[in-house]
Amino acid sequence: MSNDQNKTDVILIGAGIMSATLGSMLRELEPDWNIKVFERLEGAGKESSNEWNNAGTGHSSLCELNYTNEKADGTMDITKAIKVNEEYQISKQFWAYLVNRNLLTNPRDFIMPLPHMSFVWGDDNVAFLKKRFDALLAHPLFIGMEYSDDPKQLEEWIPLMMKDRENKQSLAATKIDTGTDVNFGALTRKLFDHLEAEQVDVHYKHNVDNLSRTNDGWDVKVRNLATGKAEHHEAKFVFIGSGGGSLHLLQKSGIPEGKGVGGFPVSGLFMVCENPEIVEQHHAKVYGKAPVGAPPMSVPHLDTRLIDKKESLFFGPFAGFSPKFLKTGKMTDLLTSVKMDNLLTMLSAGAKNMSLTKYLINQVMLSKEQRMEALREFVPNAKSDDWKLVVAGQRVQVIRDTDEGKGTLKFGTEVVSSDDGSIAALLGASPGASTAVSVMLEVLAKCYPDHIQKWEPKLKEMIPSYGVPLSENPELINEIHRTTAESLNLDPAE
Numbered sequence: 001m002s003n004d005q006n007k008t009d010v011i012l013i014g015a016g017i018m019s020a021t022l023g024s025m026l027r028e029l030e031p032d033w034n035i036k037v038f039e040r041l042e043g044a045g046k047e048s049s050n051e052w053n054n055a056g057t058g059h060s061s062l063c064e065l066n067y068t069n070e071k072a073d074g075t076m077d078i079t080k081a082i083k084v085n086e087e088y089q090i091s092k093q094f095w096a097y098l099v100n101r102n103l104l105t106n107p108r109d110f111i112m113p114l115p116h117m118s119f120v121w122g123d124d125n126v127a128f129l130k131k132r133f134d135a136l137l138a139h140p141l142f143i144g145m146e147y148s149d150d151p152k153q154l155e156e157w158i159p160l161m162m163k164d165r166e167n168k169q170s171l172a173a174t175k176i177d178t179g180t181d182v183n184f185g186a187l188t189r190k191l192f193d194h195l196e197a198e199q200v201d202v203h204y205k206h207n208v209d210n211l212s213r214t215n216d217g218w219d220v221k222v223r224n225l226a227t228g229k230a231e232h233h234e235a236k237f238v239f240i241g242s243g244g245g246s247l248h249l250l251q252k253s254g255i256p257e258g259k260g261v262g263g264f265p266v267s268g269l270f271m272v273c274e275n276p277e278i279v280e281q282h283h284a285k286v287y288g289k290a291p292v293g294a295p296p297m298s299v300p301h302l303d304t305r306l307i308d309k310k311e312s313l314f315f316g317p318f319a320g321f322s323p324k325f326l327k328t329g330k331m332t333d334l335l336t337s338v339k340m341d342n343l344l345t346m347l348s349a350g351a352k353n354m355s356l357t358k359y360l361i362n363q364v365m366l367s368k369e370q371r372m373e374a375l376r377e378f379v380p381n382a383k384s385d386d387w388k389l390v391v392a393g394q395r396v397q398v399i400r401d402t403d404e405g406k407g408t409l410k411f412g413t414e415v416v417s418s419d420d421g422s423i424a425a426l427l428g429a430s431p432g433a434s435t436a437v438s439v440m441l442e443v444l445a446k447c448y449p450d451h452i453q454k455w456e457p458k459l460k461e462m463i464p465s466y467g468v469p470l471s472e473n474p475e476l477i478n479e480i481h482r483t484t485a486e487s488l489n490l491d492p493a494e
Contacts, residue, residue, distance in 0.1 A: 006345055008034040008201075011220055012237040013208050013244030013249060016049040017184050020191035021436040022443060024237055027198050028462060029444075030453050035200045036233060040207040045067050045188030047326055048243040049433060051307050053393030055270075055314065058180035059434035060088040062116035062142070063287040068132050073167050076135035079464065085141045086470045087438035089480055093463045094186075094437040096487035103194050107488040110187040112306055115284040116179025117157065119171075121289075125289050126172040133174050140474040145176040160281035161302065164326050164381040167462075178481065179285060180490065181306060184433045211238065211253045217422050218253075237447060242427035244325030244396040250425040255418040262342040262349065262399035263427065264409065265325050266333060266360070268392035271375055272318035275386045277305070279311050283428035288378065298359070302378045317376050317392065319363040327394050345406070348407025349399045356409070395429035413439055421447035437463070 010026060012019040015037055041047065061067040068081050088466050095111070098104040118155055120129045126149060136142040148154060149172040155162040157175055163189035165171075196202050203222070209230070210221040217236040224231070240246045240253075244265060250258040273279060289302040303314045325333035338346055350357070366391060366407065375382050398410040417424035424443050441459075445452055459466045470477050485491060 003432040006232060007234045008036045008238050010035045011218070011233060011238045012037045013220075013238065013240045014047075014245065015041070015044040015192060015202065015204070016047060016241055017045070017188045017189070017191075017433045018241035018435050018439065019109045019239065020044065020049075020188045020195070021094075022241065022440045023195050023200055024103075024442055025094070025437070025444070025462070026193050027195065027200065029451075031198075032151065035195075036314060037195070037200060037202040038206040038208055038220075039202070039204050040225060041328065042204050043189070044192040044202075044204075045185040045377065046327065048395070049184045049188045050393065051183045051185035051305075052390065053327065054184060055185060055301065055303060055392075056181050056305055057285055057301075057303070057434070058088055058092075058111070058182045059205060060085045060116075060138075062145070062176045062179050063174070063285060063301075064299060065118055065120075065129075065132070065289050068135070070128060070131065073256070076131050078132075078135050078139065078342055081136065082139065082141060082422065082471055084435070087435040089141075089470060089477075089484075090441070090463055091434060091437040092484040093465060094487065096484045097462045098194070098346045099487050104190055110183045110190060110491070111488055112181050113177070113485075113490045114179050114181040114304055115175055115177050117173050117175045117284050117286040118288075119158065119161065119173045119286050120289050121169050121171050121377075123170050126170045128289075129172050129174060139471070140477050141470065142176070144178060147174050148172065149248055153292055158282065158284065158286060160278065161286065161378055161380075163281075166380075173286075175284070178485075178490075181285065181304065181385055182434070183307060208242075208249060211423070213254075222278075228286045228395075236422065238423045239443065240423070242326075244329060244333070244394050246427055247325065247396060248333070248423045250427070251337070251339060253423055253425075255416075255423060257416050257418060258425070259341045260345050260401055261416065261427070262346040262407075263325065263334075263337055264349065264399055265322060265394050265396050266429075267320035267322050267324075267327075267394050268317035269320050269371075270318070270390050270392055271371060271387045272390045273313040273387050274310070275317075277387055279313055282313055286310070286378070299375065300364075300378070302375075307385060315378060315387070315392075318366065318371055318374075319360050320391070321364050322394065323358050324394055325396050328389075329394065345399055345407045348405075349409050350407075352405070352407055353409055358376075394425070398428045415439060415442050415446065417443070417446045421449065423447075435484070441466075468476075 061084045069077050071077050086256050099107050133147040205225040207223045209223050212219045218238045220233045222231050231393045247263045285303045290299045305314050323334035372384050402408040413428040
């Protein structure tokens with residue numbers, strides 16, 4: 001293969017939801033650009049984006065209690081809840097655009113309407129939930145949310161969770177019917193089918209071994225895992241969207257912006273029930289409140305999931321630990337990510353997060369029956385024979401020095417890019433996939449600042465709310481809710 005054949009405009013590393021989203025957006029914005037994708041596994045959406053490796057929640061703060069917090073003065077801070085919700089509205093608009101243009105078909109294959117609920121017990125938690133409900137209901141993004149502490153009403157909303165429950169303590173729940181369950185694996189595969197139909201050059205079973213700067217971008221060393229042959233590809237722009245594998249590649253790039261960044265892997269486990277008699281008794285995503293001292297990603301929830309056109313129930317997540325950065329990664333991943341420039345940061349994080357370490361150890365040591373006891377707080381009559389343990393994906397939490405101090409463990413999604421915009425890497429975890437379109441807009445703004453003005457009309461066509469804060473435009477919120485629900489077939493009555 002000649003050097004000219006190996007030159008391209010864009011290289012996307014990893015065939016997950018993030019690369020799929022960025023590739024699809026660039027195809028609309030610059031249809032003449034050449035794009036190549038390299039993925040070390042045999043297909044798209046096999047790692048973090050896979051439907052069995054995440055909870056499938058369309059994160060929009062409708063039920064996730066960790067996106068709101070009570071301030072010292074007793075008021076409820078909903079700033080993050082608004083931000084996460086707005087980001088998810090951006091994703092839905094882009095998906096609707098693709099469906100309307102027949103670039104994606106059969107949206108029910110990847111998204112379905114599903115009530116989102118919060119459920120708590122105990123006087124303090126009930127008071128918190130009521131205060132949260134009052135604060136959210138006053139905002140136009142959360143219109144339609146209901147609250148109840150009436151056991152009879154709760155029996156109608158969540159019969160499986162209320163059956164055989166001893167009402168010795170106060171209970172309460174909120175419910176909103178505009179929530180969604182998203183099969184990010186199916187969505188990723190559909191997007192890559194679209195990209196390949198649009199002549200994007202996708203290479204599976206190809207591992208990126210190294211990256212180095214050139215005069216006009218980057219040289220990417222790629223190894224064909226089937227033949228063992230190494231190739232060099234040059235690109236003006238490189239996006240590293242390989243989940244837990246992004247940190248190692250960011251380090252290999254050598255860009256100053258990646259110095260001092262570390263990562264800590266946390267695996268997830270779910271209890272799964274596929275017994276139809278039980279599954280049919282529950283139809284919602286129901287999030288609880290994380291135990292005191294537990295990290296944000298440990299919020300327990302009982303979810304209806306639709307995978308391969310079959311409904312099941314997921315409960316979790318339970319945290320696990322593996323030094324791998326990917327489910328299909330290496331046991332040496334954590335060790336080899338420690339460099340001289342992030343050693344002190346990693347050590348500081350370890351010293352500051354002893355409670356997390358203790359929590360992970362306790363979680364790893366749980367027996368199945370102990371996990372069943374946690375499940376029975378949601379489903380009192382749950383029987384062990386009806387539930388199996390499924391190991392979900394690996395998530396690498398970002399560790400870096402911030403204004404909060406050295407070695408801060410960050411729970412969220414971050415983009416790290418070079419000062420010249422020629423390379424960007426996505427790090428972090430939840431809410432991740434739900435905010436893919438918003439995150440890719442950030443990548444475009446950082447890495448193509450000279451193109452944004454030219455792209456603006458197309459971006460507004462793809463995302464009608466582009467550049468407009470939804471919080472300040474109730475009428476636009478209503479219009480977006482209506483049009484995306486129509487395009488994505490999200491009418492709960494259907």
